[in-house]
Amino acid sequence: MPELRDLYQELILEHSRAPRNYRELKPADHQAEGYNPLCGDRFTVYLHMDGDVIRDISFQGSGCAISKASASMMTQMLKGKTRRDAEELFGRFHSVVTGQSANGSQADLGKLAVFSGVSEFPTRVKCATLAWHTLQAALEGKQEAVSTE
């Protein structure tokens, strides 16, 4: 049986209370909006790119603890990383939160491994991945808001 504390780990609660990089980036050369209307989660992800390197990344908006902590930790992990690093990390993160990864691969995730409990709560996968899909949209220059619902 899934346990609540597997989902609401202390690090997640802490990031949802005090999100990092929670600001508008001016000027941002990439930005995109993620919106899950059924939940009411809405975030904007801002990027400042230097070629393929994410020089700065931030976000703003409102949502549940899982979506907000995910956005916060994503921005923390990706500053200074390349676009390709980001895509690879998203791939691993996605596998873990959807329960598709083999045991042990959480090691590659660093701090993001705290989200492994999400896989026991299928209705919350969309919360954990919203910021990441929004990041992807920002990198691809998508105009319309993305949704994971």
Add this chain to the structure above:
Amino acid sequence: MSTAAKLPRTVRETMPGYDLEKVRADFPILRQKAHGHPIIYLDNAATSQKPKAVIDAIVRYYEQDNANIHRGVHYLSERATRDFEDARKAVQLFLHAARPSEIIFVRSATEAINLVAQTYGRVHVGAGDEVLITAMEHHSNIVPWQILCDEKGARLQVAPINERGELILEVFERLLNPRTRIVAVAHVSNALGTVNPIAAIAKLAHARNIPVIVDGAQAVPHMPVDVQELDCDFYVFSGHKAYGPTGIGALYGKLALLEAMPPYQGGGDMISSVTFAKTIYNKLPHKFEAGTPDMSGAVGMHAAIDYLNGLGMENVAAHEHELLAYGTQALSTLRGVRIIGTAKEKAGVLSFVIEGVHPHDIGTILDQEGIAIRTGHHCAQPVMEIFGVDATARASFGLYNTKEEIDALVRGIEKVQEVFA
């Protein structure tokens, strides 16, 4: 000790004849556990659970009566036709309509509203005309009118609500004008629980010859409804929110209006004769029931109506009102909890937010305690905007809920606050 435990208990003794334990035993699904806890189902505004009598009636229909209706000369077809038309009479009597032919079977309240928008609406609403709704409508009583207004170049007017979530009747009246062609309003708001003064609304509209369509999806399961007393022109509801099956609903319309309306969909059963040159439409109510209808759904809805009549809608309303009063008092004493929708006239809906906690997190934590609530915008995004929230948590009561379940909800909310402390 939880706050609610201190509250007075006056539960069953106030309503002799309403045997809550017996009622609960009628609902097989409630015997289960969720995440190791007895299921506490507080999502009745989304859909209700079904009593054994409804489930049995559907099984009996398929085991004994199933055939296509209105066209076979054989034994089973006669039985199925009789079942279907008996269900229509049951709906008629339940809504206190004057005639069975004023009851049209549809898939849902949503389909019924679309039917009226696409038939009555398309004939009577033109460029520059107006359709008047309220700010507390469900998307199903907004979007069909938007589609119609877009098509016709008409304008959708929205009557505002006050901070308690009540329609401001004086402003509503001022918005009625010579261009208003239809008033569409919820009997009970799904997101706030507000009960609208339908009779007063109809009187104001009728003084200007404007017909009124009422979305009764959240009213029919919870209170006696008399369409003649309300004097509304159309009234719609869904079976599944009223302890019946999904896929069936009903539209009530005044006979003269229904007769003058063009058909909604074309097909079998809605015609009396067809040639390639000309089709003659069937009489009411069949004119609006193209194709093979949901016979087993109608049978199930009939069983649900019989079940509700057996309990007495006055008793159901009184029981749920007591739950609402108890729950409102309990939640009001919790620090950091704000109830959204505090109308004086309210049905059993408690929408709330907890300071510092997103409704989605509330929903997940309560679910782990076996408590089912709805979180999100409840298909009423404009309402969320008015109250300045992205979403709410909503507990909605049904005839089988108990005060003990509300106590568990309160303990669950306290647990949410512990997790997020």
